[in-house]
Amino acid sequence: MQREETTAPVRSFISGSGESGGRVAVSTHDRGEAIRLLRRAYPHVVLEVAMGDGPFVFRHSSVGDERLRSAELMLTGPARAHGVFEHDGFAVSEVLAGRLLAEYPRTRVDPARPFLHPSGAARMAFEDLHLRMTLLDADAVRAAAERYEPGGAPRRFSRSAPSSAAAAAAWAWAAAHVQRSIRDPHVLDNPIIAGELFDLAVRMLVACFADPADAGASTGAAGAPRAVRRAVAYLEEHALEAVAVPDVAAAARISVRSLQSLFRRHLGVSPVEHLHAIRLEAARKELLAGAEEGGTTVRSVAERWGFGNSGRFARLYQERFGERPSDTLRAHR
Numbered sequence: 001m002q003r004e005e006t007t008a009p010v011r012s013f014i015s016g017s018g019e020s021g022g023r024v025a026v027s028t029h030d031r032g033e034a035i036r037l038l039r040r041a042y043p044h045v046v047l048e049v050a051m052g053d054g055p056f057v058f059r060h061s062s063v064g065d066e067r068l069r070s071a072e073l074m075l076t077g078p079a080r081a082h083g084v085f086e087h088d089g090f091a092v093s094e095v096l097a098g099r100l101l102a103e104y105p106r107t108r109v110d111p112a113r114p115f116l117h118p119s120g121a122a123r124m125a126f127e128d129l130h131l132r133m134t135l136l137d138a139d140a141v142r143a144a145a146e147r148y149e150p151g152g153a154p155r156r157f158s159r160s161a162p163s164s165a166a167a168a169a170a171w172a173w174a175a176a177h178v179q180r181s182i183r184d185p186h187v188l189d190n191p192i193i194a195g196e197l198f199d200l201a202v203r204m205l206v207a208c209f210a211d212p213a214d215a216g217a218s219t220g221a222a223g224a225p226r227a228v229r230r231a232v233a234y235l236e237e238h239a240l241e242a243v244a245v246p247d248v249a250a251a252a253r254i255s256v257r258s259l260q261s262l263f264r265r266h267l268g269v270s271p272v273e274h275l276h277a278i279r280l281e282a283a284r285k286e287l288l289a290g291a292e293e294g295g296t297t298v299r300s301v302a303e304r305w306g307f308g309n310s311g312r313f314a315r316l317y318q319e320r321f322g323e324r325p326s327d328t329l330r331a332h333r
Contacts, residue, residue, distance in 0.1 A: 034058035045083035
């Protein structure tokens with residue numbers, strides 16, 4: 001393996017900053033040059049490329065603007081990389097061909113589906129890789145999401161996997177559409193079309209990768225009436241106890257019927273469903289902490305947070321986080 005590394009901060013060639021029309025295209029048959037090109041994108045990463053006499057091809061292309069970019073990477077032969085991968089915004093990758101293995105300390109990545117890159121330390125191995133990346137600026141995503149998220153409530157992205165198989169297929173379609181469209185120079189020159197394409201990418205990012213709207217009670221209730229906020233505060237405070245809906249209504253100073261109606265209107269769930277969401281979020285935090293400390297079991301965590309049926313807990317957990325609770329324990333140990 002040929003090996004090079006650097007820690008000097010340099011401008012990423014993926015961003016296309018300073019390039020005419022926001023377009024980048026590089027290609028080489030030289031392994032050393034490929035290493036130099038890639039390390040410009042990730043200056044804190046060590047890249048190792050297998051040496052040999054066989055044919056070698058490296059290609060990278062990227063097109064877009066400061067809000068949205070579509071990039072492709074092709075690299076023949078085996079290679080490895082490890083270090084700190086830094087992303088200024090959201091980066092979603094799809095393996096179009098070849099093989100990729102990715103390991104992050106606190107996040108499980110499945111390269112068989114589109115995945116949202118976590119920032120931080122990682123180890124990767126790839127061979128004959130053809131990768132498509134869709135990159136979105138974080139500030140632009142937040143500003144756009146506020147326009148069509150209920151109450152302007154921000155959404156969190158705590159997982160790398162799409163929310164379902166249907167979401168994975170939907171993202172793959174959207175990314176291919178963005179890639180085809182953005183290659184047309186007239187798209188970037190037309191602010192209306194470019195804006196619509198960006199909005200599509202943001203909507204699909206939120207729909208496919210964001211946590212459910214009720215994840216994190218204080219966030220989901222931020223724009224709701226005071227009675228709903230009082231009810232949510234009560235649910236959070238008493239999440240470890242047996243909670244009755246009439247008690248929640250009394251804490252909110254409204255009737256049970258009004259409580260149910262307000263929760264549906266402003267949070268999209270019932271009070272009981274919101275309580276389940278609070279408990280699932282807490283259970284996930286406990287599983288993540290227990291994975292590092294050891295000795296934690298899925299059953300003990302489920303029972304602590306009021307889920308007497310472990311099978312039901314596992315089903316609700318997987319629906320919410322895209323992985324089983326046992327996967328969380330195993331992947332983060």
